[in-house]
Structure formats: structure tokens, C-alpha cells
Amino acid sequence: MISGDDSTIRKVKAPLLAMTKDISNLQRVRGGIGAASSANLINQVLAGIHISAAAEALSFAARLELDPNVVFDVVELYAGKQRAANPRCDWTPIVPLSTSMKAVAMFIEEARQLKLPSPVSSATDILYNAAAANGWVNEGDAGVVRFWELLTTVSVANSVLEAAKVVIRGQNHNLPTNGSSAVRLRSFQIS
Structure with a gap:
């Protein structure tokens, strides 16, 4: 930009x-x-909000004993171009959580100075800080998933690994065959 x-x-x-x-x-x-910096800040906040929402949804899927990869693929397919932003939901720590935390905090501060409410960004800030407080500040997006696992006592990562075992045995025909889930299976292993 x-x-x-x-x-x-x-x-x-x-x-x-x-x-x-x-x-x-x-x-x-x-x-x-400075306009490009402001636009980039907005982009970063949207990514953070989408990552937080995806982590929450995948925890919900795991609690329902659904395969998080299949749920992710279905949501990604049906959301398509209707999304306002494309979240980085492959859980590969491309950007440390600390970087996203700074962007969200800057956005909230700017919104405060402009006297604009920012409740969704504030909720994301709380989630990011809770994940960081648990030691996952360098994990990237997976740190938010770990926090939801802690809250719900349901392991999204284990759900994915169990689904992978089924796929390896050739018993799950619901997973896509284009390799997209296999990539996420490798990157989802957050122990």
C-alpha cells in the first residue's frame, strides 16, 4: 500500500x-x-478479528466432535468472496501474536481518540492478551486457538489429528481431496 x-x-x-x-x-x-498506514492498520485489525472468530468457531466445531478441517473448508467455500477480509486461518505462525496485538491496541487507541466505539476490536484485544498471558505470544494465530482450547477444555488440535488418522486409514470420505486439509493438518499441530 x-x-x-x-x-x-x-x-x-x-x-x-x-x-x-x-x-x-x-x-x-x-x-x-499516512493514509496507507491507516488502511493497513484497519486490515490488521480485521485479520485479528477474523482469526479470533475462526478460533472460537473451530473450538465450537471440536466440541461438537466435528472435524475442524472439514468445517473450515465448508466455511471457506461458502463464505467465498462475501468476506470483508481473507483471514489467515492456516495457523502457521507467519506473524507473532505480539505483532497482531500491537495493531489491535493501536486501532483501539485511535478509535478512542476519535471517540468511536470499538467493542469487537476490544474483545479481540482481550483474547490476544489472554493468549499472550498463557505464554503463546510467539505462536501467531495458533496462540488464539490454544486460548480457546484452554477455555473450552476441547482440543482443536487433537480433533484435527484424530481426523488425520482416519484419513490415513482411508476411512473419512468427507475430507477434500485437493490437499488443502493436509496442509492445515501439518501446520495445525500445536502442542
Whole structure:
């Protein structure tokens, strides 16, 4: 993302192209200097909210003894392009929870200064801080899943591992065959 006046953006076009490799990978945010940072902050908060919601939903699926991979695939399929943002729900710790926590905290502070309510972001902040308090600050998205496992005493990870054993034995025909679940099975192993 980039923001700023046209003349400045033209001056830095070459370095931008070197970083993005294709100008179509660069999103221009109108609004002057700092607008792209604000848009990025909003994106980070939406990702955090979606991750928190996904962790809660997968804990619910595990409690119902549903295969979290199948539930995830079904939700992902039916949500499709209707989502406001695409959550990073593969549970691979790409970004430490601490980074997401900072973005959510910054968003809440900005909302407070603008006198805007932010109850969903505040709930996400509470979940992230609880996960961090339990030592999962470097886990990324999986730290939020671990927190829900702690709250519900249901292991999402074990549910996935049990489903994997069934798949390995060839007994579960409900899982997709495109390999998407297998990737998540490997990355979901949070012990």
C-alpha cells in the first residue's frame, strides 16, 4: 500500500517496482501521507478479528466432535468472496501474536481518540492478551486457538489429528481431496 501526493509517488516509482515486481501489486490509498498506514492498520485489525472468530468457531466445531478441517473448508467455500477480509486461518505462525496485538491496541487507541466505539476490536484485544498471558505470544494465530482450547477444555488440535488418522486409514470420505486439509493438518499441530 502507498499513499502520498502524485509527484512524490512518481519520484519513487522505480524503487516501488523493485519491491513489488509488478505495479499491480501496489495498492494506492488516497488521502495523503499516512493514509496507507491507516488502511493497513484497519486490515490488521480485521485479520485479528477474523482469526479470533475462526478460533472460537473451530473450538465450537471440536466440541461438537466435528472435524475442524472439514468445517473450515465448508466455511471457506461458502463464505467465498462475501468476506470483508481473507483471514489467515492456516495457523502457521507467519506473524507473532505480539505483532497482531500491537495493531489491535493501536486501532483501539485511535478509535478512542476519535471517540468511536470499538467493542469487537476490544474483545479481540482481550483474547490476544489472554493468549499472550498463557505464554503463546510467539505462536501467531495458533496462540488464539490454544486460548480457546484452554477455555473450552476441547482440543482443536487433537480433533484435527484424530481426523488425520482416519484419513490415513482411508476411512473419512468427507475430507477434500485437493490437499488443502493436509496442509492445515501439518501446520495445525500445536502442542
